Amino acid sequence: MLDTVMKETNTDFNGRTWKPYLLLLVYIVLFSLSCSSTLNLRTVDSLYQSSDYQRAFTEIENLEKVFLKTQGPLVYALDAGLMAHFAGHWDESNMFLTNAERIIRENFTESVTANIATFLVNDNVRDYQGEDYEDIYANIFKALNYYHLGQFESSRVELRRSTEKQALLKSKYERLLQSANKLASEKGQPEVSVEPISIEFSNSALSNYLQMIIARDTNDYVDALFSYNQIEEAFSRQPGLYDFPIPISVMKELDPIPTSEVRLNTIAFSGLAPVKMERITHIEVSPYNYAKIALPVMIDRSSQVSAVEVRISNGISIELQLLENIAKIALETFKLHVQYIETKTWIRSLLKSAGTAIIDSTTNRLSEDAETEELSQLYSLVGGVLGLISRISNYASEQADIRISHYFPAKAWVGGVNIRPGIYDVEFIYKDSRGKIVHVEQISRMRFYADRPNILESICPY
Amino acid sequence: MKICKKKSIALLCILVLMLVALVSCTSAINVDRIGADTDIDLSGNWNDTDIRIVAEALVGDSLKASWIEQFRIRNGRDPVVIIGRILNRSSEHIDTSILSKRFELAFINTGRVQLVADVDFRETVREEREEQQYFASEESAKALGKEIGADFLLQGAVRTNIDQVSGTAVRTYYVSAELIDIETSRKVWVGEETVRKLIKQSKYRL
Numbered sequence: 083m084l085d086t087v088m089k090e091t092n093t094d095f096n097g098r099t100w101k102p103y104l105l106l107l108v109y110i111v112l113f114s115l116s117c118s119s120t121l122n123l124r125t126v127d128s129l130y131q132s133s134d135y136q137r138a139f140t141e142i143e144n145l146e147k148v149f150l151k152t153q154g155p156l157v158y159a160l161d162a163g164l165m166a167h168f169a170g171h172w173d174e175s176n177m178f179l180t181n182a183e184r185i186i187r188e189n190f191t192e193s194v195t196a197n198i199a200t201f202l203v204n205d206n207v208r209d210y211q212g213e214d215y216e217d218i219y220a221n222i223f224k225a226l227n228y229y230h231l232g233q234f235e236s237s238r239v240e241l242r243r244s245t246e247k248q249a250l251l252k253s254k255y256e257r258l259l260q261s262a263n264k265l266a267s268e269k270g271q272p273e274v275s276v277e278p279i280s281i282e283f284s285n286s287a288l289s290n291y292l293q294m295i296i297a298r299d300t301n302d303y304v305d306a307l308f309s310y311n312q313i314e315e316a317f318s319r320q321p322g323l324y325d326f327p328i329p330i331s332v333m334k335e336l337d338p339i340p341t342s343e344v345r346l347n348t349i350a351f352s353g354l355a356p357v358k359m360e361r362i363t364h365i366e367v368s369p370y371n372y373a374k375i376a377l378p379v380m381i382d383r384s385s386q387v388s389a390v391e392v393r394i395s396n397g398i399s400i401e402l403q404l405l406e407n408i409a410k411i412a413l414e415t416f417k418l419h420v421q422y423i424e425t426k427t428w429i430r431s432l433l434k435s436a437g438t439a440i441i442d443s444t445t446n447r448l449s450e451d452a453e454t455e456e457l458s459q460l461y462s463l464v465g466g467v468l469g470l471i472s473r474i475s476n477y478a479s480e481q482a483d484i485r486i487s488h489y490f491p492a493k494a495w496v497g498g499v500n501i502r503p504g505i506y507d508v509e510f511i512y513k514d515s516r517g518k519i520v521h522v523e524q525i526s527r528m529r530f531y532a533d534r535p536n537i538l539e540s541i542c543p544y
Numbered sequence: 545m546k547i548c549k550k551k552s553i554a555l556l557c558i559l560v561l562m563l564v565a566l567v568s569c570t571s572a573i574n575v576d577r578i579g580a581d582t583d584i585d586l587s588g589n590w591n592d593t594d595i596r597i598v599a600e601a602l603v604g605d606s607l608k609a610s611w612i613e614q615f616r617i618r619n620g621r622d623p624v625v626i627i628g629r630i631l632n633r634s635s636e637h638i639d640t641s642i643l644s645k646r647f648e649l650a651f652i653n654t655g656r657v658q659l660v661a662d663v664d665f666r667e668t669v670r671e672e673r674e675e676q677q678y679f680a681s682e683e684s685a686k687a688l689g690k691e692i693g694a695d696f697l698l699q700g701a702v703r704t705n706i707d708q709v710s711g712t713a714v715r716t717y718y719v720s721a722e723l724i725d726i727e728t729s730r731k732v733w734v735g736e737e738t739v740r741k742l743i744k745q746s747k748y749r750l
Contacts, residue, residue, distance in 0.1 A: 187745075190711065194748045235632050242635035246706050253709050305633075 121145070121152040123488060126165075130489065131543045133523070135168035153485050154210045156185045160487035164223065168489075168541050172227040179220045179227075186212040186220075201430055204376075205423065205483035213419075214254070214283075215355070215412045216487055218247050222289055226349075229292075229537055234300050241293045244286065252284045255418050283323055283415050287316040288406040288494050292537075294335060295347050299535035303336075310336055323411055329403035331498040343500040344532050348392050350402050350510055352542040353385025353492030355412045358484035367435035371442070371473065375431050377424060378482040380416050384409050385492045386544045388515040392497060395507040402495035409492035423483070434476040441469045491541065503532040510540035520544050588715065588743035590638050590702075598719045599646035601737040602700075606647070611723060611732040612656050615695065624658045625651060625723070626694035634704035634717065643719070647698060660694050696723045696732065711745040 129138035142162050149158035163178030189211045196208040221244035228237035294309035317324045339345050358378040365373045390402040445465020452458035512521040521542040530536040583593045615623040630640035651657040676685040700721035707714045717739040723732050
């Protein structure tokens with residue numbers, strides 16, 4: 083391919099000699115537009131890890147301008163929305179997450195120019211569309227916000243919306259796979275192979291669990307039963323994502339509750355979902371000319387937590403069980419995007435290196451054809467400098483798109499118990515695989531009601 | 545040649561100035577009054593047009609049905625209706641109280657149906673009546689136990705179904721309403737209106 087490009091340039095040499103240099107100038111301008119500084123979340127992370135969610139949320143708000151400049155409005159809305167949720171600002175969290183949902187929807191329609199620029203510069207030049215799991219779990223956290231606000235009907239609306247998005251995933255993955263294969267075949271690359279697990283996720287057990295509880299406690303047994311069946315289906319049809327047993331408490335959720343008691347459901351979130359990092363490799367295209375391949379990879383920040391115990395002040399203690407491995411879903415659903423990104427990155431990087439090769443070749447030709455020795459040396463010098471600039475800008479511009487939200491949890495644990503309505507103190511105890519306590523959250527004077535859902539939520543940053 | 549060039553530059557400057565003036569004259573917010581029956585769809589979500597279509601169809605259907613006349617023949621008086629809740633079972637945040645109000649308005653305006661305060665307002669009315677017993681004059685305080693018992697309860701639900709592939713979706717709203725005889729739990733009228741929308745979102749924009 084490179085030979086062909088070079089050959090064509092040599093044929094067109096007369097009259098259009100300076101074209102490669104002009105293209106380089108255009109490219110440098112484009113690249114300078116795509117440059118971005120980095121976002122430092124060390125303070126937010128430290129506050130989050132010390133469970134100071136209020137200050138972590140304030141810190142995110144203070145960083146708004148840096149967020150918008152480096153990561154775009156979607157990542158800001160997701161991070162602020164999640165932290166506002168952990169800090170107990172339900173309305174604000176809903177506002178941010180609704181905004182995030184709107185941006186994801188709007189960014190589905192891509193700018194043609196930005197899309198073309200992704201083939202010339204890097205993927206950062208287009209608006210971040212969000213990962214699939216971010217879109218789905220934004221609705222789940224909105225549902226929890228509405229639950230805390232006592233708006234159960236709105237909570238169910240959010241869960242239905244999440245279900246709709248999950249249903250769309252399968253067809254979306256099939257379309258993405260087709261696009262990657264089409265792109266690969268057009269550029270003479272081998273067809274993309276994807277593990278079947280990546281197109282498996284189309285049903286979230288956590289989403290259905292919440293639907294089941296709220297429907298049950300608002301006397302909609304038909305919907306509650308439907309959601310229960312969907313949980314069973316999520317485990318049986320997606321064994322790669324749900325490679326652990328269905329929680330025992332889930333199977334008891336629709337059992338009759340004694341008249342003097344209410345059902346308390348507990349949800350504990352632990353750890354953090356994966357983030358993206360840049361992985362760089364180099365391929366030699368021609369002498370002193372390397373193609374830089376910068377790809378985003380998802381890094382698991384999985385939870386240390388292996389068990390969660392809930393102690394209630396009436397003496398009852400329950401062990402929560404894992405219902406959803408959000409981190410695994412994030413990693414798996416990203417796999418198919420990786421195939422598309424990889425194909426595109428390879429093509430772009432090779433084209434950039436081909437551009438450098440063209441500059442080198444044009445310089446050589448100009449130098450050879452120069453009428454005087456001085457002119458020949460001048461061409462060599464100018465061409466050499468431009469070739470160097472081209473190499474530097476190629477190297478610097480080839481950046482992986484590592485935009486992603488930072489505070490979705492990694493795991494969701496659930497449990498349920500029947501208790502008498504009233505006021506209780508509740509303690510969530512998080513333990514690692516050796517039984518060592520890694521985090522404790524105490525929730526004082528919680529009232530559990532007879533005529534409404536009773537969901538108690540806890541978060542462990544580890 | 546030089547004069548011609550100067551003229552061109554001057555013309556270009558004027559054009560640029562005119563463009564700047566035009567842009568600066570444009571207000572960031574532009575408001576136009578439009579008719580209530582003008583259909584405008586922006587996002588594809590439930591909007592005023594859907595409310596109008598559904599309310600007209602369901603209210604009209606409920607008034608055309610024979611339940612009012614049958615009740616009057618049997619009881620010699622107008623039926624008393626309480627407007628219950630229209631549940632939102634859709635995947636959108638829909639204020640269903642607008643539909644309830646449309647029913648209320650239409651029933652009262654017929655002059656053949658009497659309405660009593662619904663659940664949300666009944667408590668306020670009762671509190672006011674109880675307070676009148678202590679704070680209002682004897683002759684103006686309203687008596688307790690004189691509420692009119694409703695004969696029928698109107699309730700309903702909004703449900704949605706969505707079929708979507710990539711940027712194309714068919715969203716269908718099923719809005720149902722029913723009148724239930726409170727004494728016998730018999731349904732005297734059931735109506736449903738369907739709104740179907742084809743929503744397309746382009747993959748690319750300029």
